[in-house]
Amino acid sequence: MKNITFSADEQCIEAARARAKAEHTTLNDQFRIWLSEYARKHERLADYDRLMQDLRGKVRVGRKLSRDEMNER
Numbered sequence: 001m002k003n004i005t006f007s008a009d010e011q012c013i014e015a016a017r018a019r020a021k022a023e024h025t026t027l028n029d030q031f032r033i034w035l036s037e038y039a040r041k042h043e044r045l046a047d048y049d050r051l052m053q054d055l056r057g058k059v060r061v062g063r064k065l066s067r068d069e070m071n072e073r
Contacts, residue, residue, distance in 0.1 A: 013027070020027045 016030070017027050020030050023030075
């Protein structure tokens with residue numbers, strides 16, 4: 001794992017540390033999660049576009065459901 005350094009407002013850092021502590025994690029762990037999600041955003045959007053393309057024509061939209069249909073489980 002590679003170390004990196006960022007600079008940010010001290011109050012913001014302390015607030016983030018407090019939140020991480022309340023969530024029983026660390027600011028470092030939360031940053032790793034954010035960085036991973038940030039790096040994969042384009043990939044996730046492409047996955048979504050592929051899913052929507054696959055569903056095109058397979059899902060009926062616009063028909064009003066009856067009360068019984070909406071409450072079916």
